[in-house]
Amino acid sequence: MTALSKSWERAVVPLFILATWEVFSRSGFLPAALLPAPSVVLHTWGDWIFGFDETSQGNTGRWLADALSSATRVAAGYGIAVVSGVALGIAIGWWRWVERTVEPTLQMLRPVPPVSWIPLAIIWFGIANKPAIFLVFLGAFFPILMNTIHGVKTADRNLIRAASMMGATEQQLLRHVVFPAALPSIFAGLRIGIGAAWMLTVTAEMVAVKSGLGYVLWDSYYFLRYDLVLAAMASIGLLGYATDALIKVLMSAALHWQHGSTLQSREG
Amino acid sequence: MASIELRNITKIFRDAKRKRDLLAIDDVSLSVEKNEFLCLLGSSGCGKSTLLNMIAGFEKPTEGSVTVGGKAVDGPGADRGMVFQQANLMPWLPVWENVAFHLRLKGWRKADRRDAAQDYIDMVGLRGFENHFPAELSGGMSQRVGIARALLLNPQVILMDEPFAALDAQTKMDMQEELVAIWQKQRCTVVFVTHSVDEALVLGTRVAVMTSRPGRIRELIALDLPRPRDTTGPRFNDHKRHILNLIREEGLQQRQVAVA
Numbered sequence: 203m204t205a206l207s208k209s210w211e212r213a214v215v216p217l218f219i220l221a222t223w224e225v226f227s228r229s230g231f232l233p234a235a236l237l238p239a240p241s242v243v244l245h246t247w248g249d250w251i252f253g254f255d256e257t258s259q260g261n262t263g264r265w266l267a268d269a270l271s272s273a274t275r276v277a278a279g280y281g282i283a284v285v286s287g288v289a290l291g292i293a294i295g296w297w298r299w300v301e302r303t304v305e306p307t308l309q310m311l312r313p314v315p316p317v318s319w320i321p322l323a324i325i326w327f328g329i330a331n332k333p334a335i336f337l338v339f340l341g342a343f344f345p346i347l348m349n350t351i352h353g354v355k356t357a358d359r360n361l362i363r364a365a366s367m368m369g370a371t372e373q374q375l376l377r378h379v380v381f382p383a384a385l386p387s388i389f390a391g392l393r394i395g396i397g398a399a400w401m402l403t404v405t406a407e408m409v410a411v412k413s414g415l416g417y418v419l420w421d422s423y424y425f426l427r428y429d430l431v432l433a434a435m436a437s438i439g440l441l442g443y444a445t446d447a448l449i450k451v452l453m454s455a456a457l458h459w460q461h462g463s464t465l466q467s468r469e470g
Numbered sequence: 471m472a473s474i475e476l477r478n479i480t481k482i483f484r485d486a487k488r489k490r491d492l493l494a495i496d497d498v499s500l501s502v503e504k505n506e507f508l509c510l511l512g513s514s515g516c517g518k519s520t521l522l523n524m525i526a527g528f529e530k531p532t533e534g535s536v537t538v539g540g541k542a543v544d545g546p547g548a549d550r551g552m553v554f555q556q557a558n559l560m561p562w563l564p565v566w567e568n569v570a571f572h573l574r575l576k577g578w579r580k581a582d583r584r585d586a587a588q589d590y591i592d593m594v595g596l597r598g599f600e601n602h603f604p605a606e607l608s609g610g611m612s613q614r615v616g617i618a619r620a621l622l623l624n625p626q627v628i629l630m631d632e633p634f635a636a637l638d639a640q641t642k643m644d645m646q647e648e649l650v651a652i653w654q655k656q657r658c659t660v661v662f663v664t665h666s667v668d669e670a671l672v673l674g675t676r677v678a679v680m681t682s683r684p685g686r687i688r689e690l691i692a693l694d695l696p697r698p699r700d701t702t703g704p705r706f707n708d709h710k711r712h713i714l715n716l717i718r719e720e721g722l723q724q725r726q727v728a729v730a
């Protein structure tokens with residue numbers, strides 16, 4: 203009951219916006235092509251996904267393929283960023299000498315916006331998946347790295363003492379104490395990183411790749427198909443939301459111990 | 471052979487920020503025999519934790535040497551179990567995993583770790599809380615997990631830093647009794663830090679009374695009182711009077727130094 207009424211509460215604002223938008227578009231205040239009504243967008247989107255009447259022309263029925271190629275780039279770039287960001291972050295946070303030798307360089311690269319790498323990325327990798335993956339990596343890497351470093355540095359020294367009292371080697375300390383202690387902070391980085399990853403896939407696809415949701419978005423703009431532009435925007439938003447929700451689920455599974463009030467585990 | 475041997479220990483904390491060094495421990499020599507229960511008694515800030523940390527291997531003495539079981543201490547190790555002033559449990563592990571953390575490091579299988587932990591969980595009276603996380607425990611319960619964790623190491627030496635300071639009177643008494651029973655059964659050496667005279671007299675085979683900063687051993691008192699200790703008996707109270715006098719003198723001297 204309450205869950206149902208809560209989901210209604212959540213739907214009120216979007217429904218209101220959609221309804222107003224629909225009425226506004228149909229009133230003829232603006233040319234219909236400039237601001238397609240939600241119903242029109244939905245229709246085009248439907249055709250893009252299921253291919254029933256070719257309103258989306260060449261894109262008809264190709265949504266899944268487009269979404270998959272964007273998602274693959276996100277997964278590849280983000281995956282590389284997660285592995286390297288967490289590993290390097292732990293090394294920088296733990297060993298002073300790594301921090302001294304590596305960190306200044308990274309801190310200098312960090313303020314350079316990932317998009318400004320596009321020209322070099324195209325020269326190095328050509329027009330295909332690779333420059334997009336590279337950009338996604340750049341966007342996700344730094345938030346993950348910074349948050350991992352922070353998590354390691356703020357790990358409780360007393361827990362490290364407790365573990366070494368029980369005979370932990372340095373490697374065991376990193377694995378059994380430092381990593382779990384840094385995990386809340388790492389997850390914060392992962393969530394910022396996934397947002398950056400979607401942003402940069404779409405940007406890369408608008409410039410350097412000939413497939414994916416970002417490409418459809420930009421291509422439709424050239425063909426004045428604003429209904430498709432909007433459908434692409436909605437698709438990206440939806441996928442970004444879904445991946446973030448997935449990370450949130452992983453996070454609450456991995457960090458369930460943080461909630462002092464969990465009742466799931468009584469008796470042994 | 472003595473179990474723990476401190477020879478002319480001096481500890482200076484260098485304070486780079488304030489450009490002032492702090493003499494925390496000044497020329498302390500002490501030897502603790504095997505199977506002894508030594509209580510370190512002293513006021514707050516006199517260097518009790520520092521001394522314990524040097525035996526545990528977390529801190530290095532500025533001068534002097536520490537040996538445990540004949541071997542020079544050069545770092546922490548599982549031969550010396552420590553119960554910390556704060557429990558210091560891994561918040562992401564349930565009680566039984568915290569207790570069996572040492573076995574996880576040794577690569578034991580989960581089922582075996584679980585079995586081994588159970589004995590110690592029962593010993594400290596936490597049956598039924600095996601799967602609780604530290605955030606779900608009270609302060610006293612956390613402290614007991616810390617004790618179980620140190621006991622599971624089955625160490626020759628147990629170092630305890632005011633482990634019962636946060637407990638209520640009843641729980642404290644139960645835990646003290648439990649600790650004495652464990653010590654008698656496991657035949658280990660205990661160094662127990664406290665600032666409670668009563669606690670030292672209830673537990674120890676010897677009491678080392680420390681001076682205020684810099685920390686020195688003021689007097690070593692052997693207690694040949696029968697157990698369980700009668701806290702109302704005349705001999706108990708003779709010792710208590712004597713120690714309180716020492717502490718009072720110490721306080722007076724400190725104040726005179728401050729005035730001068």
Ligand SMILES: Nc1ncnc2c1ncn2[C@@H]1O[C@H](COP(=O)(O)OP(=O)(O)OP(=O)(O)O)[C@@H](O)[C@H]1O
Nearest residue numbers: 483492494512513514515516517518519520521665
């Ligand atoms: N890491 C450190 N760096 C600098 N000074 C320290 C450090 N650890 C302890 N000290 C100083 O050494 C002195 C002794 O500290 P210690 O923690 O050993 O006292 P204690 O006897 O355990 O006190 P309490 O009963 O309050 O726990 C204190 O004056 C403290 O300020």
Ligand SMILES: [Mg+2]
Nearest residue numbers: 518519555631
């Ligand atoms: Mg202390």
